[in-house]
Amino acid sequence: MAWSSAFLSNALIAVISMSVPMVESSEPAPPVTAHEAVVRKPAVARRLWRYAPPMIWAALIFIGSSDLLSSSHTSGFIIRPLRALFPGASEATLAAIHFTLRKVGHFSEYAILAWLTARALRTSSQEWLRKRWFWMALAFVVGYALFDEFRQSFVPSRTSSIYDSLIDMAGGLTALILIWIRRSRRRKRTLLPSPRGRESTI
Secondary structure, X not given: XXXXXXXXXXXXXXXXXXXXXXXXXXXOOOOOOHHHHHHHHHHHHHHHHHHHHHHHHHHHHHHXXXXXXXXXXHHHHHHHHHHHHOOOOOHHHHHHHHHHHHHHHHHHHHHHHHHHHHHXXXXXXXXXXXXXXHHHHHHHHHHHHHHHHXXXXXXXXXXXXXXXXXXXXXXXXXXXXXXXXXXXXXXXXXXXXXXXXXXXXX
C-alpha cells in the first residue's frame, strides 16, 4: 500500500506540473482565424520547399566528411572495381584515379550545395535575399567549406587541407556562375520583342 500511494502521489504531481505550463502557454496565444490557418500552412510548406533541400544536403556533406567516407574507406569500393576493370594498371595509377575521383566528389557536392542554396534564395519571400542571391549563396558555400575542413582536422582518419576547401569553393562558384549566365540569357529573351511584334511595327 505504501508503494501504491507513493506512485499515485508522484503521478498526481507529474500531471499537475504538466498541466500548469499548458495553461500558461495557452492563455496569451491570440485566436487564429480560419483564413490565418490556411495562409500559414502554405507559408510553412514554401519555406520547407526552399530551405530543406540545402540543409539536408549540407547535413549529408557533414556526415560524409566524417570517418564514413575517409580515403581508407572509399578505396575499398573504388579501387577494387577499378582493379577488376583494369587488371594491368599499377597501384600508383589506381591511387591516382582514386585521388582524382575524390577531388571530383568535392567539386560536385559543393556545386550541388550552391545550386540548392541559390534556388532557396532566389525564391525567398525577402526581397533583399532575392537581389543578393549570388553573393549570399557564395558566402554560405565558402563558410561551409572552411568549416567542413576545419572539422575534419579533429577526425583521426581525415586530413584537413585548404586545397580541398578551394576545390569546394570552385565547385560552388562554378555552379553559381552557370546559374547567373542562364538567368541572364533568359532575361534577355524575355526583353527582346517577338518576331511577330517586330513585323507589326514595320
